[in-house]
Amino acid sequence: MKRINRNFKVRNFHQAKWDEPIIFELSNKGERGILVPKAEEEIEKTVGDGLSALPENMKRKEAPNLPEISQPRVLRHYMRLSQETLGADVNIEIGQGTCTVKYSPKINEALARLPEMTELHPLQDESTVQGILEIMYKTDLYMREISGMDRFTFQPSGGSQAIMTMASIVRNYFREKGEEEQRDEIITTIYSHPSDAAAPAVKGYKIIYIHPDEEGYPDFEAFKEAVSERTAAFIVANPEDTGVYNPRVKEFTELVHKAGGLCCYDQANANGLLGITRAKEAGFDMCFFNLHKTFSTPHGCGGPAVGATGVTKALEKYLPAPLIDYDGEKYFLNYEVTNNPYSIGKVRLFNGVAPVVLKAYAWIMSMGAEGLYEVAKVAVLNNNYLFKKLMEIDCVDAPYIRGKQRVEQVRYSLEKLTKDTGITTGDIQRRMMDFGMHYWTSHHPYYVPEPATLEPTETPSKEDLDEYIETLKHIFKEAYESPEIIKTAPHRSVCHQIDESGMDDPEKWAITWRTYLKKYKE
Amino acid sequence: MKKLGLIINPIAGMGGSVGLKGTDGVLDKALELGAIPRAPLRGKKALEELLDIKDEIEILTCSGDMGEHVALELGFNTRLVHIQTSDSTSNEDTQIAAKNMLNENVDLILFAGGDGTARDIYNAVADKAVVIGIPAGVKIHSPVYAQNPSKAGQLAKLYLTEKIDKIQEVEVLDIDEEAYRAGKVNTSLYGYLKIPFERKFVQNRKAGTPMSQEASQNLISLDIIDNMEDGVYYIVGPGTTTRPIMKNLDLPYTLLGVDVVLNKEIYAIDVTEKQLIDITENNKCKLIITPIGGQGYLFGRGNQQLSPKVLNAIGKENIIVAATKEKLSELKGNPFLVDTGDEKTDEMLSGYIKVITGYREKTIYKIKA
Known part of the structure; x- marks a missing residue:
């Protein structure tokens, strides 16, 4: 088809704005979505009213205070709310760095919604769930191939829970060796995800952070100072959230092993590594992948998710039970491997979020080995195209490893823009919504001043990337010429700027309707 | 010309x-x-x-x-x-x-x-x-x-x-x-x-410490207090990062002077270099210090009492550096600086040091003379 040149550089966009009340406020007494017929007289006669069998004190005094609404009104309500979000299907979603938000083929969604999937119950007999067990077992095999590890669990239902799982394995490993008391320190880097420190801290570990060296790589000399007989583990993301890949990572893991510690790999940023590097060759004892990021399942507003966690053969026994296995004839839940006092036990009910594993399996199968490598290659190329184009803009900078390429994302700095115009990265974030685009800054604290973390993945086209770049350029120009527009943004989003101060005051929070009524309506 | x-x-x-x-x-x-x-x-x-x-x-x-x-x-x-x-x-x-x-x-x-x-x-x-x-x-x-x-x-x-x-x-x-x-x-x-x-x-403009850092400073002080040993003289340097140590111990203090704590009680307040020399000569001492925000100076700015003589008597291994992560981020990757006026002392202090950045949380950070 002949290409038609579009005539605009930035989009003339306005988001749907419905001023939609909370569903409780829509309630109309007596209104119903489904009308349930009355019990037939003969039936009631035979078995009674069904309630008198219950003890008096167990019965509710009042009916639950739920909204009473007809079906079309419910449908309209949620359709309107959905139009008031910047979801991945309407937005050129490259602004959420570290989260690998990519296009997820709709066919995989359709598979996950088949009754063969949705009607399964985890308590069914193994013989009746051979299909999903086979899919989980094979996904484990693929994960092994991709990482070099020897066994995976899909129980952790997110990245942070996977880190928690790894920290728990570290603890139990040293408990068995009688070194639990002695080894109380975990080392990480400041540009690894904050959960790499937070999860082990919850397990009672002391945390030691490493900063980048002058070039921008994790400082190996500082690392040497950190590693000791107290080191339990090194938990690190590579590439870090800056998109910087530590090429000396093997020296880091060797040093930790020499001191008797373990090495755990946070592979949340693995999208640029598929088919290129593996955790095993880098010297790690365990790792995890976010199936809901790298394996396209996708993110669903904080869930459902799977932090697929893999370990080497020597650490298999510490994994949560059960594992999924195949005896040549049938797939089964294997409780034997983890049947010892040092298994970390359950980290979640059952075997993980099965539909997410199914979608990852379907995605891997449709890609094949060459496809996975292609994903990594295109993700890196897209990122470096965006990187090059943005770095040509005077007010954009990206600290660390100057003059070198990044892997799959970059943490930019708009410090110059802020100095020149007073417009901060937070202002830009709000203004991007006026063009229907998402833009993310960074975790706190802002080690990179006025940060922006962008990760294009393999799915946007050059046209998408160019539109994102043009929109940013347009806003930067506004910052120099008419900063008020940005300061007062958003103008074309669902709502205008709101007073966020209440977020810091728990007294003002109302996270349920009942609390809202109590605090604000009574 | x-x-x-x-x-x-x-x-x-x-x-x-x-x-x-x-x-x-x-x-x-x-x-x-x-x-x-x-x-x-x-x-x-x-x-x-x-x-x-x-x-x-x-x-x-x-x-x-x-x-x-x-x-x-x-x-x-x-x-x-x-x-x-x-x-x-x-x-x-x-x-x-x-x-x-x-x-x-x-x-x-x-x-x-x-x-x-x-x-x-x-x-x-x-x-x-x-x-x-x-x-x-x-x-x-x-x-x-x-x-x-x-x-x-x-x-x-x-x-x-x-x-x-x-x-x-x-x-x-x-x-x-x-x-x-x-x-x-x-x-x-x-x-x-x-x-x-x-x-x-050229020095970076000294950045102020926002209110939101109070909680982190408090956590740092609790870590330091929990690890205080009896019989050791804790020399507490100036600054808002070290202040919560004194507050949590309920002791009097000077914000910009140097105070000394022994067995969690005040030993001396607002001491001079001479007093510090006397204390450090015969006792096991630990020095708690925080860098100047935005510049990263550990010694040589605002704490001249902590002279080369005093620092050498204390020894690098007994220096506890306290700084919130925000304070470190303001250094933008630049190392801590020392300018005691004595090159040998500056050299002794150079290298890496463990910085307490939270409760049970440290960062390894570089010091440059």
């Missing part, structure tokens, strides 16, 4: 070594406590960097300790533009000298002092001259000052030999010394001075 103006505020920094947190208005007390002038020495250190272009410059300076002595001592071609009339110098002398230099069209004014001196220079020349500060005062907040005297000299050389031609305007900041002695840090902006632009050589 380039013309270089040289102004040394000879009394700058004298209050610091005897625990006075500034010299303005308390010079007599400082002298009484045994303070020795250090600004002329620091001025000399900066000038030494210019020795190999000695024949290409003429130094325009003031009589006696305000510049003449060190310039002649190093054999520079020297001319006086101001002769001080009374025995002790005042800020008026600095201002008159700077104005005279301006009239002489000097290429650069090199001045040694502290925040007060920078204000005097600003009042005299505003944006009409290019200047470089040699840090010699007690508290150095203005980024007009180079990181240390040698770097001030190196920067002056680069500028006078036209290797640097870019100029930047930087803030002239000062604190209210009266309030400072009472434990409050009020930094005010007085104006802007022009300095040669070479990022590496």
Whole structure:
């Protein structure tokens, strides 16, 4: 088809704005979505009213205070709310760095919604769930191939829970060796995800952070100072959230092993590594992948998710039970491997979020080995195209490893823009919504001043990337010429700027309707 | 022939070594406590960097300790533009000298002092001259000052030999010394001075500590308190990061002085260098210190009581550095700096140090002399 040149550089966009009340406020007494017929007289006669069998004190005094609404009104309500979000299907979603938000083929969604999937119950007999067990077992095999590890669990239902799982394995490993008391320190880097420190801290570990060296790589000399007989583990993301890949990572893991510690790999940023590097060759004892990021399942507003966690053969026994296995004839839940006092036990009910594993399996199968490598290659190329184009803009900078390429994302700095115009990265974030685009800054604290973390993945086209770049350029120009527009943004989003101060005051929070009524309506 | 103006505020920094947190208005007390002038020495250190272009410059300076002595001592071609009339110098002398230099069209004014001196220079020349500060005062907040005297000299050389031609305007900041002695840090902006632009050589503007850091500072203090050993003297350095230690122990403290804690009780408050030497000589001591926000100085700025002698007696392994992660982020990857005035001590402190950044949380951070 002949290409038609579009005539605009930035989009003339306005988001749907419905001023939609909370569903409780829509309630109309007596209104119903489904009308349930009355019990037939003969039936009631035979078995009674069904309630008198219950003890008096167990019965509710009042009916639950739920909204009473007809079906079309419910449908309209949620359709309107959905139009008031910047979801991945309407937005050129490259602004959420570290989260690998990519296009997820709709066919995989359709598979996950088949009754063969949705009607399964985890308590069914193994013989009746051979299909999903086979899919989980094979996904484990693929994960092994991709990482070099020897066994995976899909129980952790997110990245942070996977880190928690790894920290728990570290603890139990040293408990068995009688070194639990002695080894109380975990080392990480400041540009690894904050959960790499937070999860082990919850397990009672002391945390030691490493900063980048002058070039921008994790400082190996500082690392040497950190590693000791107290080191339990090194938990690190590579590439870090800056998109910087530590090429000396093997020296880091060797040093930790020499001191008797373990090495755990946070592979949340693995999208640029598929088919290129593996955790095993880098010297790690365990790792995890976010199936809901790298394996396209996708993110669903904080869930459902799977932090697929893999370990080497020597650490298999510490994994949560059960594992999924195949005896040549049938797939089964294997409780034997983890049947010892040092298994970390359950980290979640059952075997993980099965539909997410199914979608990852379907995605891997449709890609094949060459496809996975292609994903990594295109993700890196897209990122470096965006990187090059943005770095040509005077007010954009990206600290660390100057003059070198990044892997799959970059943490930019708009410090110059802020100095020149007073417009901060937070202002830009709000203004991007006026063009229907998402833009993310960074975790706190802002080690990179006025940060922006962008990760294009393999799915946007050059046209998408160019539109994102043009929109940013347009806003930067506004910052120099008419900063008020940005300061007062958003103008074309669902709502205008709101007073966020209440977020810091728990007294003002109302996270349920009942609390809202109590605090604000009574 | 380039013309270089040289102004040394000879009394700058004298209050610091005897625990006075500034010299303005308390010079007599400082002298009484045994303070020795250090600004002329620091001025000399900066000038030494210019020795190999000695024949290409003429130094325009003031009589006696305000510049003449060190310039002649190093054999520079020297001319006086101001002769001080009374025995002790005042800020008026600095201002008159700077104005005279301006009239002489000097290429650069090199001045040694502290925040007060920078204000005097600003009042005299505003944006009409290019200047470089040699840090010699007690508290150095203005980024007009180079990181240390040698770097001030190196920067002056680069500028006078036209290797640097870019100029930047930087803030002239000062604190209210009266309030400072009472434990409050009020930094005010007085104006802007022009300095040669070479990022590496100039101090970053001291960044304030926002309220939201109070919680992190509290966590740091709890970590330190939980690890305090009986019988060890804890020397608590100045700053808002160390304050919660004293607050949580319910002890009296000085925000900008150095206090000593033994067995979680106050042992001495607002100590001088001499007192510290006595304490550190015969006892096991640990020093708790925080870097100056935005600049990263551990020693040599605002804590002159912690002299090379004291630091050597304590030993690097007994130095506990406390800083919130936000404070570290403000350094933008630049290392901690030390400028104790003694190269060997600076060298002893260089390398890496564990910084307490939270409860049961440390960061390994680089120190550079």
